Amino acid sequence: MHLLFLQIILGALVAGIDAGRAFPTWPDMAGGFLPPDPLDLQPLWRNFFESPGLVQFIHRMAGYAVAILAVVVWLHGRRSPHPSTRLAFHLILAAVALQVLLGIWAVLSMAQLHVAIAHQASAILLWTLVIRGRFLARHPIPTSIRGHR
Numbered sequence: 283m284h285l286l287f288l289q290i291i292l293g294a295l296v297a298g299i300d301a302g303r304a305f306p307t308w309p310d311m312a313g314g315f316l317p318p319d320p321l322d323l324q325p326l327w328r329n330f331f332e333s334p335g336l337v338q339f340i341h342r343m344a345g346y347a348v349a350i351l352a353v354v355v356w357l358h359g360r361r362s363p364h365p366s367t368r369l370a371f372h373l374i375l376a377a378v379a380l381q382v383l384l385g386i387w388a389v390l391s392m393a394q395l396h397v398a399i400a401h402q403a404s405a406i407l408l409w410t411l412v413i414r415g416r417f418l419a420r421h422p423i424p425t426s427i428r429g430h431r
């Protein structure tokens with residue numbers, strides 16, 4: 283939840299400076315792992331907010347970290363004895379996969395409006411599902427072993 287919150291803020295930074303229109307290649311950025319001259323601006327801190335390459339790179343990396351963490355969280359969540367909690371974590375994993383795919387599509391399409399909006403809307407869906415999963419992990423819906431509530 284906390285990393286996802288940070289990632290959504292990082293996404294707003296990308297969209298805010300139109301960095302989604304730069305570097306329309308994936309998985310590389312202009313042929314390299316890092317964008318060219320990622321720390322060109324002075325003073326140094328400005329690069330983290332105003333360098334399109336670096337801002338997009340950080341959002342990509344944090345997105346992969348969210349995806350990896352989501353798998354770890356899912357491995358725990360799917361062991362819940364409560365079917366509704368298990369389902370909540372399956373949905374989170376599916377939503378993360380969708381989110382990453384839409385992010386890649388946004389990059390490749392140079393942030394075409396409908397793709398960018400779908401990526402943004404899907405972030406809201408993911409955020410909602412994560413809050414819900416967290417709640418159901420703590421307060422599961424009681425289910426009888428016969429399957430009746």
Ligand code: HEM
Nearest residue numbers: 290293294296297302345348385386388389393398402405
């Ligand atoms: C869990 C993972 C991710 C989340 C939660 C997320 C969330 C967001 C959010 C909230 C925005 C801002 C949209 C706006 O304010 O208009 C955004 C923008 C963007 N994201 Fe992501 N993102 C994720 C992963 C990725 C990945 C993996 C990529 C690329 C490989 C990516 C590429 C982009 C691009 C290019 C934009 C700019 C779109 C625009 O200009 O409107 N995102 N993201």
